[in-house]
Amino acid sequence: MPGTEAQKPPRSFPAAAFLARLLRRREGLAAALACLALAAWMSHPLWGGVWFDAHEYSRYVLRSIEYLRDLRAGALFPRWAPDFYGGFGSPFFDFFPPGVFAATAPFAALGFSVTTALKLAMLAFTAAGALGAYEMVRRETGRPDAALVAGAAFAFAPYRFVDLLLRGDLAEYSALALVPWTILLYRELGRTSRERLPRTAFFAALCHAALLLTHTIIGQWATEAVFALVLLPAALDWLRGRRLRALAPFLALAGAFGLAAIYVWPALAEKGFAHFERVVGGYYVFSHHMVPAADYLKFDYYGFVGDFPPWQRMPFSVGRPLAFAAVVAVACLAWPRAWRTTLAGLPFWAGTAAFLYVMTPSAEWAYRWLPMAAYVQFPWRLLGLAAAFGAGAIGVTWAAALDGPLRPARWPLCLAAVALIVFDAQRFERVKAYYPADKVPQTVADVVAGGMDGTASADEHLPREASRPPAHPRDRLIVASPGVEARATQKSGTAYDVQVDATGPGAADLLVFDFPGWKARTIAGPAQATLGPSPQGLAQLTFPAAGHYEVAVSFGTTPVRTAAAALSLLTLLFLWPLLKALARWRVLAPRAAPEAAPAPPPAPSVQPSL
Numbered sequence: 001m002p003g004t005e006a007q008k009p010p011r012s013f014p015a016a017a018f019l020a021r022l023l024r025r026r027e028g029l030a031a032a033l034a035c036l037a038l039a040a041w042m043s044h045p046l047w048g049g050v051w052f053d054a055h056e057y058s059r060y061v062l063r064s065i066e067y068l069r070d071l072r073a074g075a076l077f078p079r080w081a082p083d084f085y086g087g088f089g090s091p092f093f094d095f096f097p098p099g100v101f102a103a104t105a106p107f108a109a110l111g112f113s114v115t116t117a118l119k120l121a122m123l124a125f126t127a128a129g130a131l132g133a134y135e136m137v138r139r140e141t142g143r144p145d146a147a148l149v150a151g152a153a154f155a156f157a158p159y160r161f162v163d164l165l166l167r168g169d170l171a172e173y174s175a176l177a178l179v180p181w182t183i184l185l186y187r188e189l190g191r192t193s194r195e196r197l198p199r200t201a202f203f204a205a206l207c208h209a210a211l212l213l214t215h216t217i218i219g220q221w222a223t224e225a226v227f228a229l230v231l232l233p234a235a236l237d238w239l240r241g242r243r244l245r246a247l248a249p250f251l252a253l254a255g256a257f258g259l260a261a262i263y264v265w266p267a268l269a270e271k272g273f274a275h276f277e278r279v280v281g282g283y284y285v286f287s288h289h290m291v292p293a294a295d296y297l298k299f300d301y302y303g304f305v306g307d308f309p310p311w312q313r314m315p316f317s318v319g320r321p322l323a324f325a326a327v328v329a330v331a332c333l334a335w336p337r338a339w340r341t342t343l344a345g346l347p348f349w350a351g352t353a354a355f356l357y358v359m360t361p362s363a364e365w366a367y368r369w370l371p372m373a374a375y376v377q378f379p380w381r382l383l384g385l386a387a388a389f390g391a392g393a394i395g396v397t398w399a400a401a402l403d404g405p406l407r408p409a410r411w412p413l414c415l416a417a418v419a420l421i422v423f424d425a426q427r428f429e430r431v432k433a434y435y436p437a438d439k440v441p442q443t444v445a446d447v448v449a450g451g452m453d454g455t456a457s458a459d460e461h462l463p464r465e466a467s468r469p470p471a472h473p474r475d476r477l478i479v480a481s482p483g484v485e486a487r488a489t490q491k492s493g494t495a496y497d498v499q500v501d502a503t504g505p506g507a508a509d510l511l512v513f514d515f516p517g518w519k520a521r522t523i524a525g526p527a528q529a530t531l532g533p534s535p536q537g538l539a540q541l542t543f544p545a546a547g548h549y550e551v552a553v554s555f556g557t558t559p560v561r562t563a564a565a566a567l568s569l570l571t572l573l574f575l576w577p578l579l580k581a582l583a584r585w586r587v588l589a590p591r592a593a594p595e596a597a598p599a600p601p602p603a604p605s606v607q608p609s610l
Contacts, residue, residue, distance in 0.1 A: 027144050028138065031148040035131050042155045046123070051115050053431070054167060063096070066082065067104075069493055073494065077565065078101075080555045087511070089493075091513075097219075107120045122164065126164075126177065128177045130151040132178070133154035134148060136187075140345075143410075149395060149398050149414055152417075153421055154388060154390075158318075158425070161425065161428035161429055165430060175218040176218060179384075180392070182208050182226060183226070183389070186226050187229070190237070190249075197583060198576060202255070205575060209255075209256045212264060220372060220375075227253065228351075275460050275464065279375060279377060279458050284377045286374055289377070289378045289380055296317060325398070326349075329393070338401060344396055398414075463513045466536065476511065478510050478511060484500060484502045484507065484508055486508040500529075505545060508541050509540050510540070514533040514539040517557065519553070519554060521553075524550040525550065525551070527544045
């Protein structure tokens with residue numbers, strides 16, 4: 001019969017389909033491996049010496065030594081740095097996020113030196129950032145070539161070099177590497193299947209929590225950006241009756257803060273016990289470090305807002321790739337074939353523009369309106385977040401521009417673009433100097449010998465009762481009042497045994513800074529010894545009666561820390577099951593679409609008689 005051939009289903013070729021899928025996977029795998037190679041090339045200056053001279057000097061080495069010391073002593077979540085301030089100690093890890101040091105610990109456990117372990121951790125974070133930008137754009141566009149350009153653009157963004165090699169802010173650098181993954185997972189909540197929503201929401205919360213645990217300021221601003229990113233899609237999903245999908249981003253946000261509670265809650269609750277007012281005063285007032293918008297487009301500019309020698313100046317340029325992509329995106333909006341794909345990049349362009357705006361002097365009002373925004377100290381650090389969103393914008397714009405006649409040449413053009421990005425970034429790839437091997441601390445003894453560095457520029461982690469750092473390292477462990485003979489033995493960084501012979505009521509100052517968590521347990525004695533702050537902010541033991549005392553003094557938990565740790569553990573154990581249970585809850589089931597009116601029965605056909 002005529003037309004029968006046209007009604008046959010198209011012939012399928014399973015072998016050809018399989019080869020096509022394999023080719024696509026090989027193409028994506030090759031692009032991902034290229035991202036790893038780019039990450040290794042970007043971070044290769046780290047290996048030019050034992051340790052590199054940057055604004056942070058060797059502070060991250062000191063911090064890692066202290067963190068690893070606490071881990072080896074049995075602290076599952078270190079909070080006290082016992083050798084800072086000449087042995088008086090610091091609650092450094094109670095306020096500074098642990099992500100970098102936790103990532104360094106496995107490499108140190110394998111036998112690498114502290115400096116090598118830190119460098120390997122930075123190589124891993126560099127690769128994670130490039131792969132995150134790659135995967136973020138690949139999921140948006142389905143184009144490995146566009147994803148590779150985005151990965152290169154993020155890895156070689158000017159501020160990434162500044163963060164790693166000039167500032168040496170390894171925590172901020174590492175946190176920025178997690179931003180593309182966080183964006184990707186929250187975006188996935190709007191397009192994954194309902195069956196995969198619980199799993200995707202759990203991993204979004206996990207990645208977001210890792211971001212908060214790696215750098216507080218980047219985590220704070222990324223959280224606000226993610227909230228803005230998901231708000232409109234969630235509202236539209238709710239109006240369309242897809243309630244679980246609408247709630248999933250906010251459940252993931254809540255889960256992220258639950259997972260990160262072990263750090264975030266104590267840091268917020270206990271910052272009143274330290275001099276945190278110092279991080280928002282004087283040199284650190286945010287308004288002193290705003291960026292004139294014109295500096296964004298000074299592509300050959302290597303300057304800094306402030307009086308620094310030429311080798312310490314920092315570029316505030318957005319970089320040529322992002323500026324060029326913005327021009328191409330505007331052109332694509334006028335091209336009927338590309339404007340829809342270009343509009344898909346609107347969330348990335350909006351995020352990039354928002355972060356570039358809030359760094360300019362005209363946005364000072366925002367820092368007084370947004371909660372805790374003044375703690376940013378240096379608004380120009382948000383260039384890293386602009387680079388993360390900008391990488392997505394670059395990738396989507398690439399996919400739009402090469403979706404027409406140029407598509408067959410996409411891979412040669414992609415490789416040429418990556419080569420140009422790498423070449424353009426070479427002027428930012430610099431380390432001013434390397435420390436000699438004998439000047440880099442590697443052990444606890446090196447930290448103690450290093451003097452009085454609290455590894456915080458403003459001494460914001462100094463306990464409240466101590467108005468200033470000690471003038472000299474401690475030369476003993478305990479100082480007793482008249483009538484009290486005291487001896488102390490340090491068992492570990494956070495534990496002391498004290499023996500006292502008192503002729504009457506008296507006191508003895510253990511030469512460590514007092515801070516919530518220090519506790520005294522009287523093992524033997526005529527009465528219970530108590531522990532509190534001395535007028536100088538030291539941990540002071542008070543003995544109410546004459547006699548011989550044996551007291552164990554140690555640093556441990558507080559009710560806030562215990563509750564926060566419990567919340568993080570419960571969230572880790574029950575977030576995914578809770579999300580799966582919500583997915584089965586009938587109240588959150590998608591609303592059924594209204595049934596269409598039944599079609600009228602076909603009219604009977606009348607066959608002509610012969």
